[in-house]
Amino acid sequence: MLRLIHYRLCPLSRSIRLALAEQGREADLVEEHAWEWPESLLELNPSGELPVLQLGDGRAVSGTYAIAELLSEEEPEHRMGRSSFPLFPGSRVERAEVRRLVHWFNSKFDREVSRELLAEKVYPRLASPAVGLDGRAPPGPPDPALLRAVRHNLRYHLTYIAYLAEERRWLAGEEPSYADLAAAAHLSLVDYLGEISWDSHPGAKAWYQRVKSRPSFRHLLADRVPGFPPPHHYADLDF
Amino acid sequence: MLRLIHYRLCPLSRSIRLALAEQGREADLVEEHAWEWPESLLELNPSGELPVLQLGDGRAVSGTYAIAELLSEEEPEHRMGRSSFPLFPGSRVERAEVRRLVHWFNSKFDREVSRELLAEKVYPRLASPAVGLDGRAPPGPPDPALLRAVRHNLRYHLTYIAYLAEERRWLAGEEPSYADLAAAAHLSLVDYLGEISWDSHPGAKAWYQRVKSRPSFRHLLADRVPGFPPPHHYADLDF
Numbered sequence: 243m244l245r246l247i248h249y250r251l252c253p254l255s256r257s258i259r260l261a262l263a264e265q266g267r268e269a270d271l272v273e274e275h276a277w278e279w280p281e282s283l284l285e286l287n288p289s290g291e292l293p294v295l296q297l298g299d300g301r302a303v304s305g306t307y308a309i310a311e312l313l314s315e316e317e318p319e320h321r322m323g324r325s326s327f328p329l330f331p332g333s334r335v336e337r338a339e340v341r342r343l344v345h346w347f348n349s350k351f352d353r354e355v356s357r358e359l360l361a362e363k364v365y366p367r368l369a370s371p372a373v374g375l376d377g378r379a380p381p382g383p384p385d386p387a388l389l390r391a392v393r394h395n396l397r398y399h400l401t402y403i404a405y406l407a408e409e410r411r412w413l414a415g416e417e418p419s420y421a422d423l424a425a426a427a428h429l430s431l432v433d434y435l436g437e438i439s440w441d442s443h444p445g446a447k448a449w450y451q452r453v454k455s456r457p458s459f460r461h462l463l464a465d466r467v468p469g470f471p472p473p474h475h476y477a478d479l480d481f
Numbered sequence: 482m483l484r485l486i487h488y489r490l491c492p493l494s495r496s497i498r499l500a501l502a503e504q505g506r507e508a509d510l511v512e513e514h515a516w517e518w519p520e521s522l523l524e525l526n527p528s529g530e531l532p533v534l535q536l537g538d539g540r541a542v543s544g545t546y547a548i549a550e551l552l553s554e555e556e557p558e559h560r561m562g563r564s565s566f567p568l569f570p571g572s573r574v575e576r577a578e579v580r581r582l583v584h585w586f587n588s589k590f591d592r593e594v595s596r597e598l599l600a601e602k603v604y605p606r607l608a609s610p611a612v613g614l615d616g617r618a619p620p621g622p623p624d625p626a627l628l629r630a631v632r633h634n635l636r637y638h639l640t641y642i643a644y645l646a647e648e649r650r651w652l653a654g655e656e657p658s659y660a661d662l663a664a665a666a667h668l669s670l671v672d673y674l675g676e677i678s679w680d681s682h683p684g685a686k687a688w689y690q691r692v693k694s695r696p697s698f699r700h701l702l703a704d705r706v707p708g709f710p711p712p713h714h715y716a717d718l719d720f
Contacts, residue, residue: 287581288641289585289589291589297574301574303574303577303581304581305580305581305584307546307580307581307583307584308577308578308580308581308584309577311550311576311577311580312573312574312576312577315573315576316573334551334554334555335536335540335542335551337550337551337554338542338547338548338550338551339547341544341546341547341550342526342542342543342544342546342547344546345544345546345547346528349588350528350530402527
């Protein structure tokens with residue numbers, strides 16, 4: 243049995259949950275709070291990053307890059323009619339376009355939007371109760387200047403998503419790919435945190451609606467973090 | 482003919498130059514100053530990141546992830562005895578280990594060491610002469626607190642390289658791989674800037690010596706940036 247070490251709002255973990263679900267693979271989910279640097283995670287992945295996929299024999303495969311490529315390499319035998327689409331479809335150059343966009347979302351978007359929102363809005367409030375007792379100040383409200391910069395970046399990314407989805411149907415081409423899953427995983431976090439004005443981004447919304455309606459998305463949309471309710475439209479397929 | 486859009490000190494570009502040289506492929510080198518956001522680069526790669534590989538038909542493949550995987554996918558036909566080693570050797574799980582380490586260097590090391598050193602020590606001094614004329618202050622010396630943090634990170638990474646290279650001979654296993662090229666590309670930049678005390682890191686030094694002695698490294702070691710001479714040992718194979 244596969245084990246996925248993840249955190250429920252981590253967009254990188256979410257992209258792998260989507261990939262596993264699209265391939266019809268089951269995995270036990272084990273949650274880690276990576277931002278607290280737990281020993282149990284560092285033993286599996288010395289970089290301390292999520293996600294980690296533990297194979298049936300206990301070996302650990304760390305990070306979205308290694309995991310997504312491994313899942314893709316196992317597709318031909320594994321799929322047998324169960325996988326709904328190859329993670330990296332098409333010719334070599336078409337697959338290179340998928341990978342360019344995977345890097346765009348899992349690295350650039352992550353750095354410019356997701357990681358900042360998690361660090362400002364989520365992690366400080368989930369820190370252990372010891373925070374504030376050892377002389378450190380309890381977490382304050384998010385930094386408005388930083389949130390303004392993140393929202394500026396987000397609008398630029400949503401415009402790029404709309405441009406790609408209108409030119410090509412799916413982000414990397416005529417077929418869906420892991421690029422769509424990676425992008426949608428990040429948007430699902432940002433949407434959970436109430437940061438997307440969908441009516442201002444109809445092109446991105448139309449594309450996200452198509453990804454969000456896939457059965458692979460169902461489990462993600464059901465996850466909640468206690469104390470952080472998502473906006474009402476979050477799990478609505480017709481938002 | 483292939484064209485590689487690169488910058489001579491960019492470690493990500495350097496890793497692809499090494500991969501091309503290991504495969505015995507020729508590419509025209511075209512230099513761009515990515516930190517100035519030139520239109521000519523943004524037209525090829527909207528993220529503005531280096532490197533970009535332009536194929537014979539003009540199509541652009543952007544970023545180390547997409548380029549290295551493309552070069553690897555073309556290996557079986559292309560190699561014909563010329564490539565000295567596969568970029569991603571071994572079983573699926575062994576290749577996943579290569580990819581984990583490629584991510585480690587091209588993302589974590591890049592963020593914690595290379596990108597900071599380039600931004601502090603190189604880019605400000607190469608900026609166009611207009612800097613200082615439009616009201617902005619001319620570049621000052623590097624921030625000492627930031628350099629201390631980067632040097633602390635660097636020692637940790639050099640210790641990890643020594644641990645891997647002593648356990649396994651090469652970073653990802655018994656065979657050399659693109660992980661060695663990516664790591665060595667970053668170290669070559671850091672070494673060019675005089676930031677490595679090799680005598681304090683004999684394990685990392687022994688491994689770097691083996692990579693640096695490969696013929697694929699020769700062109701890198703000959704590159705110079707006017708006004709930034711590297712330390713004397715930089716191009717010396719017996720440093």
